[in-house]
Amino acid sequence: MDYVPALARWVHLLAGVMWIGLLYYFNFVQVPALKAAAADGTGAGITKHIAPRALLYFRWSAVVTWLAGAALLGNQFVNAFTFQKGMGAIGIGAWLGTIMLFNVWALIWPNQQKILGMKPATDEEKAKARRVALLASRTNMMLSIPLLFFMAGGWSHRGTFGL
């Protein structure tokens, strides 16, 4: 069954690139673009056609990334999450990824549904939703930096960082 971790690693990387790529798209491109568009009233196309599609791939690639990561850990799953010997680095990565998945589904997606009009919300609720979604997205962007440091462990990390 050696092909299971090999395929899981591949899928984990593919889905992870999509997830974090879209996270960086939101933070580096869409948020500033919507701010600029608000000034001249041209944001409707982004919120109607782009944001819902980006969010669709964003939230589901997050799920696939986590599941493939869990499959890759296999019988080391509990050892990683409980930081057993030799699993400290990947354990931190696994916890960061799990917190980020929670942020996507519990904070970003429900609030984006209100912002984009997929769920009914008053203007006041939308303003609050914007704030929560932005801070959750920024939190995930911040967490992605140590996440990738710990996830991308290999010979260079062992040699240079002692991990």
Place this chain on the structure above:
Amino acid sequence: MTNPLESIWGTIISGVILTAILYWAALALLH
């Protein structure tokens, strides 16, 4: 003090600082 997550650069710098903190935590867990 403003929330560092208000800006992209504040977010990136926070992420790098968090990486350093967690790195030392990981070393402590390993040894």
